[in-house]
Every structure is written in structure tokens, then in C-alpha cells.
Amino acid sequence: MEAVLQNLESSVELLAVSQTDMVTEWDGETVDRAFQWAQYCEHLHTRFLTNPSVRAALESRLRETNQLLAHTFAGHRCVTLSDLAQCRHRLLTGLLKNPATPHPVIKSLLDKFGLAEDAESDQRVDLSDLSACRSACKLLGDFTVNRKSDSGLSAGTHVHGMMLLQRVQAILSQPGNLDYATKLLNCLLEDSREGPDSLGALIAAALLSTDTTSENTAAQDFLLDWLEGHDGLLHSVCQSLPPELCTRLSQQWTKFRLAYWDSLKRSASFLEYDVSNGLWTQPCDSTVSFLTLTERVKFLWSSGSPLKDETEEWLVALKQADGDFEVKGLNEMEFFFFPFLAFLVLETMETCILSTVFPHIALRVACRDENTLSSSAVEGLHSQLSSQTHHSSSK
Amino acid sequence: MWAAVLKTANTFSFSINKEIEGSFTVEVLICWTCHHSNCRNYKQKELGIKKWKGNFQLKKQKEEIALSPLPGEGSSDKCFSVSPCLRFKDMASLSELQMRFWMDKAVQWGQATSPSTQQDISEHMQSLETFLQQLVHTLQTMSSTTEAMKSFPFVGQFLGRLCWNPYVTADGASRRLLLQCMWLLYSAEPQNVVEHRANVWIRDLLCHLTSEDEGSMVHALEKHAGFPPQQYYSGSLKKMVALLTTEVNINHIASAASLERCRFDSIHSLSVACIPLVTCPEVAPLIGALLKHYNLCGCSHLSEDFIKAVTKAWLSKKLVMEDEAVIALWCCSLSSLEQAVLLLLEHILSDPKVMHNLETVVTDSLLPKASALHCHIFLIVNDVFRNALISIEENLALRGLLQVFTSCFLQIRAAQRPQERLPLRSFFPHVPHNLLTPLLTAPADVPKHVWLEHLSWIGTLLEKFLSERNQEEDSRRGHRAVFETWFLLVQCGHWIDVAAKLLVSVGSEQSKPLLFLLTFYHHPTNRGHQNTQHNTVARQAWSDLRSLFLTHTLSPEQLSAVNELLCSLSANLVLCLLLNFAIFSQASTSRMTDVIQKVLTDAGVRRRAMCMLCTMHQRLKGDSALDARLTMLEDRLRTA
Structure with missing residues (x-):
């Protein structure tokens, strides 16, 4: 030696x-x-x-x-x-x-x-x-691998992600190397002047790598844990990666799904309601717009079971946690489903301002784009609408 | 265009390969390069331009010039070698306009990130290489970098931009030219600030060619994950190619199933991006996938320049692809198919040794396989053969090629599943159907004892067909039909071989249809109305050879008669009969060699005999008794 x-x-x-x-x-x-x-x-x-x-x-x-x-x-x-x-x-x-x-x-x-x-x-x-x-x-x-499920990542990012995964896997294959692997990722984060998002994309590519042996899965788990340990990075990754990609990651990794939900909730909490114009606004450019947010949830929703059902449960739970109010009175806004809206609104607004018409809008949007809502959800909206109409007429 | 050869230390001659006209100035550029590794004067030095005026008329090709000895060091100094370099005057001087055009292009191209830019570069690639070549020549004439920078102030920026353009640096030839230019601008002993700066700049460019920019994600990954760059890039490239190949493949499967427009809409851009990569072995699977995708999906286009580049690389053996990809290439590009056929023809016609393993060469060309899978490929390949045969109908190698090609094709077709096979009639649309079956049946599939009957049948059908055509009013149509039938007979030459072999043992009456077939095979046209004469000659030759090989005494009259016939118009026919008698008759080996030696006296005839023997040898491989006889015959011919 x-x-x-x-x-x-x-x-x-x-x-x-x-x-x-x-x-x-x-x-x-x-x-x-x-x-x-x-x-x-x-x-x-x-x-x-x-x-x-x-x-x-x-x-x-x-x-x-x-x-x-x-x-x-x-x-x-x-x-x-x-x-x-x-x-x-x-x-x-x-x-x-x-x-x-x-x-x-x-x-x-x-x-x-x-x-x-x-x-x-x-x-x-x-x-x-x-x-x-x-x-x-x-x-x-530079060629984007164009399959719908992966969209947004270039072939280059995919391959660099695979190379990273391969190296991490090699290091972790021997005991006693956990710290060394963590150090590697920390150095990457520090040294890349392209910003944390490109590292995020790289890790996303590594997490999506389909060439998965059990050792690779362990390495992917490790990458995800590391990401969780860097809260700011994780939140920024969830914001910067395209919605299709986040949906795909959520389908594949439970840990990521929880983090993604959390990030969505956090983004939503920054929104403010402009009563005079009836619009949700961002307080500053660095936060996520209402449209982007709905877009992201829409993708989770359209991914099919079980992610769709789980997302629905999560939204319902959020709504209940916030007092289970029905939201009303938002003019001409194209919302796709109301439990999510409810949580958004309740996070940011006084419930007393709200009045009547939300289910109408939701129903109209639902009829225009049937793929967005399941038929049971549409039925739900109908029944809600009729009970509301009944309620206001009795007043 | 120029070829220059150093004849002695002080003179060299040169020749011009291209036909040129008029008078012009030739510049002779002499580079003395030191190759000796221990030599302290490690340098490539230019000793000036010798201007020399030549008045070249059309096809005037050779000149010799004297060189003055190397000043100071003496031309006998062995550690220097001279590389003379000649060029046209007007080719050498780069115009300002040219320089500006290419500079603008380099600026416009940037780092070649968009598909349209890549398309533009691919269209200019050839002329860019020519320009860089000229630039290299011009820089060689400059005494220093300072002078070069004065003449071309933008040369540095121009080269720098190209080095940053991956589309240009991916191509081996352009990369080498760029390096040459940089090296010519590098000063061994910089004399001033400009030259110092140029040196630093060149070193930086070299660094750039192998490293990622600091601060990029890939740079950080390489560094912290501890990948040697070589390993990293070749590994990445392989993975990237695998990923994109899967992508291209998945998409044609999906689109074929659903008849939807295929989802991978970047096929065209991808093919453009692959143009400079055609000789890169790692990229070959992707190139194959693109070609196959084009054939299966039909909704996308491949760039024409891509097809051209792939064809060129494949023909020059710089690209290795799987068979399916090559066949796909031929399906989408007629010209690449034609080039492949012409290359095979050229190979076979130019090298007599190829005849020793003709079958392997033909099979390796993939043309029989492609023909069996795609009828149109078979028709096109045969069209090329047909045209070749019209101009060199007597050529034995070409006839051999046609015969081997057809039998390879039939073998591959027989191995296909019946439901995949197209009817034979579509492969041979111009010939009478009743002739197809007997001719296309392989002799091995017909019992030996009915060979004679089979051939008589073919002979009768053919005679009937010919007499009908002769009576036809439209003589052009008749000629055409006769030609096509003869062409089929050449393709099915194995039956002619059988006929020639049978003629050694049959009697006079049975020989008739066999001799007819042989005569038609060798003399399809009634040129000079000599049909009757050809028939007589064939019969005469046959009976002479019979008595030469089968009787006890060797008659000198018959020997000289055969000798004469071998120099007549019917030489090939007589030669074919002679060799068949030599091999298949019961005559003793001494008699055989005796006859051969006395008859084959002319060198030209012997050469043809060798060619025929070669094909026979191939056909009769495995028969040990005949093998010995054949080998002996070949040795005799070689030593004679």
C-alpha cells in the first residue's frame, strides 16, 4: 500500500x-x-x-x-x-x-x-x-425525448441523470459509503453555476430511469432522501419541472408525491384574492400563478388511478381540515374542481365575502372539458347546485 | 487534381489527373519537414514558393521540375523530407469575398442549436471543407502568424467560431482541417504581442475541444462523480444513442398500429443532426433505426443529405449497419441502391481473384437478400445488370455474377415463409411463363436421370418461342422478347452448365437440343445472319472434341481444327465444351493435359479458360475426384 x-x-x-x-x-x-x-x-x-x-x-x-x-x-x-x-x-x-x-x-x-x-x-x-x-x-x-410521460427532459439530461445514478449506485454498493455519496451530491449542488434546477432535472431523470435493478432502486431512494433533506431545493424542483414530469414522478415515488403536494399547498398559500376583479393574483413574480397551479393539479387529476383518487382524497382532507366550507362567489374564473379551490380560498380569504355561484362555473367548465372531471364529480356538482338553489329560494 | 512524386532529392515530377485546358501559373510549394525525433530543429519550414509557368493544353499531363537545394542545410540531409505541393494560382488566393462569406456563415451558425442551422451547415459542409483546405494552403505560404493576421484579420475569430460549433467539430475531416489551420497559426517563437496572443488563444481553443465549460452541470458532474472525460463521453454517447433509438423504434411501432401520425416529430431534425456522425461507430444503431423508421412509418422525412452521407459511409465501409438497415436505406434511396450494385459490378469486373469466392462476395453485398424481400429491388438490380450485359455480353465474369446472384436470390427466397413470398412471375415480368418454371428449378431439385429430358423440354420450348418471335411483324417487340428470354437463360446459367456436362457423354441424336441451348446462350443474336454458321461450328467442335478425348489416337488435324475454332467468334462456346470434356470425360489425365497444352496456346484464351475453370471449381467443390482433376488443370494452365 x-x-x-x-x-x-x-x-x-x-x-x-x-x-x-x-x-x-x-x-x-x-x-x-x-x-x-x-x-x-x-x-x-x-x-x-x-x-x-x-x-x-x-x-x-x-x-x-x-x-x-x-x-x-x-x-x-x-x-x-x-x-x-x-x-x-x-x-x-x-x-x-x-x-x-x-x-x-x-x-x-x-x-x-x-x-x-x-x-x-x-x-x-x-x-x-x-x-x-x-x-x-x-x-x-438537445433532442427532447418526446414520449408524453417524460416530456420536457432532453436526451442529454436523461443520460447525465443515468450516469449520476450509475455512479451513486456503484458507491453505495459497498458498505460505509453513505457519507461519501452525500458529499458527492452536496458538491454538485455547490459547484453547478447553472442553478439548482438543472441538478433537480438531473435527479428527476435519474429517478425516472427505467433501467432499474434493485441496487439502482436503492440508489434512487438515496437520491430522493437527499432531495428531501434539502427542502428549498425540493420545493424549487417541484416548481420548475414541467407538470407532466412531476405527475410521473408522483406516480412512481410516494415520497415525491407527498413532497409535491406539500409544495403545491405552499405555493397556493402565497396567492391573494383580488375581490374587485374577482381574480387570484400573485403577490410577487417569484411565486406561482394561479393558472400554473391549476394546471399542475389538472395533470395529477388526469393521470388516472390510483394517483387521481389519492389526490382527490388529499384535497378533500385539506378542505375538511380548513372547516369544510363551500366556496362561492368567484366570477368567471375557470376552475376545474372546487375542493381544490376551497382549500385555496380558505387558506387566503375570509369566508364571509363569498356568496353564491361557484358550482355553476365549475359545472360549466366540467361540461366543456369532460376529461377533467369524472362523471361522478359532475353528478356531485349537479346535486350541490340543486341543493344550493333550493337553499337560496327558501331564503 | 495533382499528384506529385519526388524523383530525386532535386527533381520531382507531377501529373494532373483532370483534363484541363489553357495556360496558367503553377505555384510549387516546397515544405521541408523534419521527421527526426532527436533533431533540435524540430520544425516545418517553408522555403518559399517557386513560381513556374506552364502552358497546359488539353490532356497534357506530365512535367518535371528541378528544385534548388535546401539553403544552408543541404538537400542530402536525411532528417528532412520534402513534400512538394502544387496548385493553381487562382485556386490558392482566397478572395476577401470568400473570407467574408464564410465568416458571415460562421457567425450565423453560432453553436448550431436549431435544426434549420444544422440543415444549412450540412448543405455547406462540402464547400466548407474545400475552403478550409484552401485556407490551410494559404496559411502555409505565410511566413509568420503576423503576416497571416494582416492578410486575414478575421481568421482567428472564424476558426474560433467553428471550434465552438459541434456540428462542424463532430465531422472528422473538418476537425482535422481546423487543427491544421490552428497549428499553422501557432508560432514556435512568438515575436510580438499578436503572436503571443494567438498562441494563448490556440491553446484555449484546444482546451475547449475536450472540456466542458466550468460551471456547467456536466462539468460539475464529471468532476465530482469522478469520471474520466473519455469514459464519460463515450458512455454518455452510447446511452444517448440507445435512448433515442428506443424512442424512434417505439414510435414506429405505435404509429403502425394506430395509423396515427407518429409522435416523435423530430425524425427529420434527428437525421440532419446525424449527418456529421455517420462515421461514428457509436451512432450506427440510431442511423439504422432512422432508416427503418422511414420505411415503416412513412409520415416522416429523412434529410436527403443524411441519405447521401449514410450511403457514402456505408460504401466506403466506414459505417457498419445491420442488414435490415441497409435494405431500408435502399428502399428509401434509389441512387444508393444503384451505387451498391455498381460497386459490386466494379469489384467483380476489376479483380479476377474475386471469382474464387464469388458466392461469398455476392451474398455479402446483401443484394440477393434485399431482392428476395423487395421485388422492386430485384427489378432495379437486374436492370443495372441488363445494361451491363448489353455492353459487355461476352464477359464471363459478368455472366458468372448474374448466375450466382440469381441462385443466391432463389435460395434465400426458398428459405422464406410461403406467405411472405411474392409469386415468381412478379420478379420476372418480361418472360414467357412456361419457361420460368423449368429454368428457375435448381438442377439439384431434378433427379439426375431426367436432366436430359428436362433440358430437351427447355430446348423445345425455347425453339418454339424463338420461331414464333421471328415470324412476328413488330420486329422490335420480337427482339426485346428474345433478349429477355436470353437474359433469363443467363440468369439460370446452371442449366447451361448441366447441358455442357451432359454433352460429354451423350450420343449424336441427344446432343441436338443441348447444342442448341449452348449456341443460343453464347450467340443470342443473329448478328451477321450467322446463326447457321454458329450451329455448324458448335456441332463441329463437339465432334472434334469427342474424338480428341474419347479415341485412342490424337489426330493432329482435329487438334489444329479446335485450335482454330478457339480463335473464332465461337471461342467461348468451344472453350466451354473443351473444359467440360477435359473434366468430365473418362480420358486419362495424361491425355487431358496433353490436349489442353496443345490446344490452349493463346494467352488470352488461357486467361478466359482460367476464369471459366474458376467458376466450375466453385460449383464442383466437395467432389474430391473432380477436384483433383480441376486443380491439376488449373496448375497446368498457370505454368503453361
């Missing part, structure tokens, strides 16, 4: 030297040897990534070496364990960015890109393939 650690130390030193003026002494052969050492480090990473005790030893040696190097070279960039996986790439970019890199070395790097047409396998290494694959991924990644 000590030999391995020693090699690791030397390789990291080599990487550090490649970013200094000392590189002027290098030639094509030196570069080739350096790439071999870098490849050795990548191998170490693959071999010991999932082994907690060896990993700890590697990490601690990395820490020591980094400290020493930071003393020796000003501006030394620390090498972390996950950096080891990209050692060759780091060497390459380091050399390219180092102004001291001599001309023949740059030439030998360019040859690795496949500059010469006849340079065969040995010379072309993988840089040519790498840039080809990368361009190909960019071209194909």
Missing part, C-alpha cells in the same frame, strides 16, 4: 510541476511518461473509489501532498480524490494553459488530437475520439 501511496504522491507532484516553469525542460517523451502516470492515477481512482478504508488512505495522502505542494508552489491547485479520475485531462489542460510549455510539447499534444491524418491508433490516443464524442453528445443531447 505504501508503494501505491508513494506513486500517488509522485504523480500529484508531477501534475503540479506540469503547471510551473519547470515544464520548459520537457519534451515529447516526458509528456508521454507523464500521461502514463496520470493514467495510473485514473486507474487508482476506479479501483479504490468504493473502498472506504483505501479511499481514506488515498485522501489523507492527497491532503499531505497538497499541503507540501502549496508551500513549494504558489498558486498550487489542490488535487482531490475525484480529480484523480480526470488526471490525464488535468495534465492536458494544465500544459495547454501553462505559458512555459515548450513548442515540441504543444506539437505532441496536438498530435494526440489527430492532427495528422495518417497518425495511427498509438499517436491519436483518445483526444480525437474524445472531441468527436463530445460534439456528438452535444448534437444529440
